[in-house]
Amino acid sequence: MQDGAALERARTLMMQALDGEISAGERRELDDLITGSPELVAEWRRLRRVKEVTTDMTLQNPPAEIWDGYWTSVYRRTERGLAWVLISIGVTIPAAYWVWHVIRSFLADTNMPLFLKLPIAALAIGVLLLVISVVREKLFTARRDPYVKEVIR
Amino acid sequence: MLQTADAGQTEDGALVRRAQAGDAEAFGLLVERYMRRAYFAALALVSRREDALDLSQEAFARAFLARRSIDPERPFYAWLYQILRRLCFNFLRDRRTRARTLEAAGTWLADEAAERFRSDPADALARREAQRRVAAAMEALPAREREVLALKEFESLTYREIASLVGIPVGTVMSRLYSARRRLADALEEP
Numbered sequence: 001m002q003d004g005a006a007l008e009r010a011r012t013l014m015m016q017a018l019d020g021e022i023s024a025g026e027r028r029e030l031d032d033l034i035t036g037s038p039e040l041v042a043e044w045r046r047l048r049r050v051k052e053v054t055t056d057m058t059l060q061n062p063p064a065e066i067w068d069g070y071w072t073s074v075y076r077r078t079e080r081g082l083a084w085v086l087i088s089i090g091v092t093i094p095a096a097y098w099v100w101h102v103i104r105s106f107l108a109d110t111n112m113p114l115f116l117k118l119p120i121a122a123l124a125i126g127v128l129l130l131v132i133s134v135v136r137e138k139l140f141t142a143r144r145d146p147y148v149k150e151v152i153r
Numbered sequence: 154m155l156q157t158a159d160a161g162q163t164e165d166g167a168l169v170r171r172a173q174a175g176d177a178e179a180f181g182l183l184v185e186r187y188m189r190r191a192y193f194a195a196l197a198l199v200s201r202r203e204d205a206l207d208l209s210q211e212a213f214a215r216a217f218l219a220r221r222s223i224d225p226e227r228p229f230y231a232w233l234y235q236i237l238r239r240l241c242f243n244f245l246r247d248r249r250t251r252a253r254t255l256e257a258a259g260t261w262l263a264d265e266a267a268e269r270f271r272s273d274p275a276d277a278l279a280r281r282e283a284q285r286r287v288a289a290a291m292e293a294l295p296a297r298e299r300e301v302l303a304l305k306e307f308e309s310l311t312y313r314e315i316a317s318l319v320g321i322p323v324g325t326v327m328s329r330l331y332s333a334r335r336r337l338a339d340a341l342e343e344p
Binding site: 011012014015016018019021043046047049050051053054055056057058059060061062066067070071073074075077078081082 | 181210280
């Protein structure tokens with residue numbers, strides 16, 4: 001039975017051996033660790049089997065034509081991206097200006113009774129909170145993305 | 154070999170500078186230089202050809218829009234790869250609920266076993282079945298383990314190169330590889 005550190009070491013050496021990144025000394029160390037441990041012998045056999053299979057695996061080539069129009073496609077995407085940014089700016093600024101005017105005239109309207117003013121104000125604040133919440137979630141998703149949290153030492 | 158890599162890096166740097174100065178054609182040359190590598194890196198992560206094409210092109214498009222922030226002194230592909238992997242991980246996270254069957258697994262792999270073992274159909278069949286199981290297990294791996302495994306098996310990068318590209322210590326590369334391979338071994342032994 002191996003202790004935790006020896007097991008950990010054996011597994012690291014197994015990876016190095018499978019990937020051809022092991023020195024002669026480390027190879028001897030691995031053999032010593034495996035010898036006498038049926039658990040590690042079995043694990044080593046299983047891992048070698050996986051390596052055999054993955055070594056035979058190759059990614060499928062796409063049709064050759066896709067490379068011809070690849071850069072053109074990328075360029076079109078950048079054009080479309082820019083177009084969307086401009087359209088968004090063009091829509092957002094006038095819309096915000098219009099909303100501001102509506103709110104001002106709503107607040108300034110002295111003829112509207114309070115029992116109507118209050119629910120409309122509540123509706124407007126609710127919609128605003130909803131929009132802020134969605135935008136905040138969209139903007140900060142990347143920061144909370146667990147995949148991004150890589151450790152660099 | 155090192156000189157070739159250095160020369161490639163210098164050429165990349167020159168192309169990046171030209172792209173930053175407004176020369177879109179120079180960026181096009183960078184795209185042509187790395188489009189295959191980016192496509193296959195995405196394919197190994199997301200498994201579907203159309204998605205890999207879409208994600209790799211999107212990565213280049215974002216890189217083009219953000220080209221002013223590229224450091225010409227640093228490897229261009231490493232910078233691009235950070236965009237690409239983020240896009241692929243987000244894509245996988247959104248797709249997580251879409252289950253894939255064992256029958257559909259491995260369609261992103263070249264069917265080379267049949268060619269190589271044409272003389273022994275039984276052996277070819279056994280190998281194909283093993284590959285199908287392993288491919289299905291790879292598709293179910295946590296994205297970060299799958300990434301490291303793909304960089305090792307399909308790009309044949311060294312541990313150091315993987316560590317540098319992904320931005321993790323070499324020890325983490327090995328532990329992710331071990332974890333991934335152990336899961337694949339379990340899949341191979343399933344009845």
